[in-house]
Amino acid sequence: MVQNATKYQCEVEKVVQDLLLQCHWSCLVMVITNRIDNNCSNPFTGYISNQYVAAEVDQFLDLLIISWSTMIQCATESYLWCFSCGALVNNTASFTALQQSVSKHNITASIAFTAPRFQPNFTAHLLLAFAEQVIIESYHIAHAFPHMLGQSNKLGRHTDIILMMTDTLTGNLSAVRYFWTHIDYRPWGFEMPIQCPDCGIVDAWRSATKQRVYSFECKNRRCKKLYTFQQPAGSQLLMPGKTGSSS
Secondary structure, X not given: OHHHHHHHHHHHHHHHXXXXXXXXXXXXXXXXXXXXXXXXXXXXXXXXXXXXXXXXXXXXXXXXXXXXXXXXXXXXEEEEEEEEOOHHHHOHHHHHHHHHHHHHOOOOEEEEEOOOOOOHXXXXXXXXXXXXXXXXXXOOHHHHHHHHHHXXXXXXXXXXXXXXXXXXXXXXXXXXXXXXXXXXXXXXXXXXXXXXXXXXXXXXXXXXXXXXXXXXXXXXXXXXXXXXXXXXXXXXXXXXXXXXXXO
């Protein structure tokens, strides 16, 4: 493990030196694809005696990112994409460690996903939109992100997305969670079971809406199962379509 870590750091340092000699890099994008231990929410780091080994989130990120610190300091913007299963952010302790690491290493923004069995291939459209709007057109990611999601096809049906951003003036980190909503299938981002968990019938629900409160009751007259969903406090609806400057 120690030998592998040392080898990685030496290889990265050489890459960084070569890159710095070429030109000034205004934008640095880092992507981590890694397995997460769903029990303790720690990332997989390797093997010891043919057994999986996981490290705590802050230790794992320190090992990977610290060798890139010179590039991060030189770049105007830096981004970290975490293509890992949702345990990384669904667990409070690991999510806190992730946020602390993003802030500690002065990363401009980081993106993570909540799906327990996350499938990175669903992010293809999101990455293309990121490359176009943030890297090429130089829009701030906070302004571009809603439009990026609008081009992301079916990603929202698979996972929620968390955007963490560092304030360049105060150094404070903020986190925004984006989720897909559908009046019948995912009211206010909450998952609706296809089958009634009490009586077992499928296609089970009749719905009613009043002042943006969605109610679903089981169609089985002998069953009294009822769900009620309200808009989460502090949430805002993103309306895909033309912006105010569109013609």
